[in-house]
Amino acid sequence: MTTQTVKFRVYRYDPDKDAKPYMQDISVEVDTTTERKLLDALVKLKVVDETLSFRRSCREGVCGSDAMNINGKNGLACITDIDTLKQPIEVRPLPGLPVIRDLIVDMTQFFKQYHSIKPYVINDTPAPDRERLQSQEDRKELDGLYECILCACCSTSCPSFWWNPDKFVGPAGLLAAYRFIADTRDTATNERLDNLEDPYRLFRCHTIMNCVDVCPKELNPTKAIGKIKEMMLKRVA
Amino acid sequence: MVNRIVVGAHYGLRDWLVQRATAVIMLVYAVAVGAFVLFAAKAGYADWQQLFSCTWVKVLTTVTVLALLWHAWVGIRDIWMDYVQPLGLRVTLHVLTIVWLVGSLVYSVKVVWGV
Numbered sequence: 128m129t130t131q132t133v134k135f136r137v138y139r140y141d142p143d144k145d146a147k148p149y150m151q152d153i154s155v156e157v158d159t160t161t162e163r164k165l166l167d168a169l170v171k172l173k174v175v176d177e178t179l180s181f182r183r184s185c186r187e188g189v190c191g192s193d194a195m196n197i198n199g200k201n202g203l204a205c206i207t208d209i210d211t212l213k214q215p216i217e218v219r220p221l222p223g224l225p226v227i228r229d230l231i232v233d234m235t236q237f238f239k240q241y242h243s244i245k246p247y248v249i250n251d252t253p254a255p256d257r258e259r260l261q262s263q264e265d266r267k268e269l270d271g272l273y274e275c276i277l278c279a280c281c282s283t284s285c286p287s288f289w290w291n292p293d294k295f296v297g298p299a300g301l302l303a304a305y306r307f308i309a310d311t312r313d314t315a316t317n318e319r320l321d322n323l324e325d326p327y328r329l330f331r332c333h334t335i336m337n338c339v340d341v342c343p344k345e346l347n348p349t350k351a352i353g354k355i356k357e358m359m360l361k362r363v364a
Numbered sequence: 365m366v367n368r369i370v371v372g373a374h375y376g377l378r379d380w381l382v383q384r385a386t387a388v389i390m391l392v393y394a395v396a397v398g399a400f401v402l403f404a405a406k407a408g409y410a411d412w413q414q415l416f417s418c419t420w421v422k423v424l425t426t427v428t429v430l431a432l433l434w435h436a437w438v439g440i441r442d443i444w445m446d447y448v449q450p451l452g453l454r455v456t457l458h459v460l461t462i463v464w465l466v467g468s469l470v471y472s473v474k475v476v477w478g479v
Contacts, residue, residue, distance in 0.1 A: 290446045293369045321374070326445065330376035333442075359377045 129159045133168045134215035137179065140226050148226070151176075152215065165212065166193055166204040181230035188343060191278030194221055195230050201280035201341040221283040223292065236292045237279045237299070244296060244304040244322065249315035265311040272306035272351060274344050275299060281338035281348055287331040294327035298338035298348035301329065305351035308358060320359055329355060379438045386431035393428040416479040429472045433465045 132154050140148035155171045162168060166186055173179050181204075183193040188206040195204055196219040198212055209216075224232040250259065282288045282297035296304065304323060307313050323329040329352070338348040404411060415421055440461050448454040 287446070294371050324374050324376055325371050326373055326376045326379070326442075327371050328376075330380055331446075356377070356380060360381065363377065 130156050131159045131209075133157055133209055135168075135172065136215045136217045137172070137229070138219040139179070139229055141178070141228050142226075150217075154215075157209070163208055163210070164205055165197060165207040165209055165216065165218075168209055168216075169193075169204055169218070179230075180228045189276060191276035194278035194280045194283075194343075196220065196222055201284045203278060203280070203343045206343060221279055223283045223289040224279070232283075234279060237282055237297070238277075240282075240292070240296045240300040241277065241303060243328075244300050244307070244319070245315070246303045246307065248307065248310055248313050249318075250312055251314050259312040261311055268309045268311070269306060271346055272302060272309060275302055275306075275346060276344060278343060280341045280343060284337040284341045285332075286335070286337070287333065291327055291331055295331040296323070296328050298332070298352070301332070301355065302346060302348040302351045305355050308355060316358075317362075320355070320362060323355060324359060383435055383438050386435040389428055389431040390435065393424060393431075396424075413479060416476070422476050422479070425476045426473060429469060429476070433469055437461065437465055 133156075134154045135152070137151045137153060138148060139145070139151045153172060153176065155168055155175055157168050157171055162171065164186075166183055169179075169181060170183070173181075181193060181195065183205065184190040185192070186205045188203050191203070193204040194201060197204065197207055198217050201221060204218075218230065220226050220230045220232045224234065224236065227233050248259075277299060279299060281302075282292075282299045285295075285298055287295050288297040301323075304319060308316055308319050313319075332349075332352050334349055334352075336349045339346075339350075342348070400407070400415065407415075416425070441458060444454050444457045444461070448457060
């Protein structure tokens with residue numbers, strides 16, 4: 128067993144006790160043979176100080192629960208190597224969303240925007256006996272769109288979402304919107320485009336690509352947003 | 365009035381497109397003027413006056429000024445929409461911006477077509 132001391136500066140805030148948030152300097156010993164990810168160290172940290180609160184579940188980059196701001200950049204703690212991080216590792220909650228406690232944020236606004244794009248296939252033709260089929264080419268259109276795990280790393284790194292979280296759908300929501308616009312089984316394309324033809328909902332995106340920079344699944348919401356704009360253009364031109 | 369979030373203005377594409385088209389116009393004009401500066405490095409007042417006395421230069425300049433002002437309108441309105449939340453103040457700023465931009469247009473016409 129090889130041990131290593133990992134130094135942290137962790138954002139702490141318990142609204143029941145603290146008047147305002149503060150940064151806590153704390154370190155923890157990790158076994159570098161088995162504990163290589165940031166989440167491993169945070170779990171160890173919770174043993175030292177059990178009042179530290181954060182979300183986590185699958186610990187393999189699939190559930191999207193442990194999204195946080197790590198040394199100034201949003202990411203998933205469970206797939207971030209400790210070795211790649213400058214110490215002390217500054218860990219903060221996702222920016223732009225209300226903090227419930229420590230690293231836990233209120234995601235209501237984020238999911239409200241996600242639901243606003245109707246994230247399900249809408250098809251007004253009679254359902255076939257078995258299932259609605261797609262050709263392999265049509266199915267390929269959904270690659271790079273369906274893999275989103277809704278961790279909110281992208282939307283909370285987007286200044287347009289910080290200023291207008293109630294009106295701008297945000298990169299995660301818009302990626303999902305295009306996922307259904309691109310789906311050949313969906314018949315509500317026009318309504319979906321109408322729903323986004325708005326200076327706030329879609330056009331707050333100014334293509335600064337913070338979303339692409341932080342996406343832990345290496346998806347490209349900017350490209351999807353560009354394709355939505357292209358489809359709108361195709362509709363009028 | 366109840367305080368509800370209202371979206372659905374049904375515009376956005378036009379402005380997005382306008383910003384791109386006007387940017388191209390400005391780029392073309394900037395390259396053309398840049399080329400003149402580069403190839404006629406020793407051009408004096410008389411040369412510049414001769415260039416701007418051509419009607420087509422005046423037309424192109426006015427089109428570019430229009431493009432610039434339209435481009436600026438979309439951009440500045442976006443800034444007010446992002447950072448100024450009180451509706452009354454925001455609408456006032458929108459109006460002042462339009463007045464300022466239209467004023468700039470009138471003045472630019474006086475300058476360009478006065479040569």
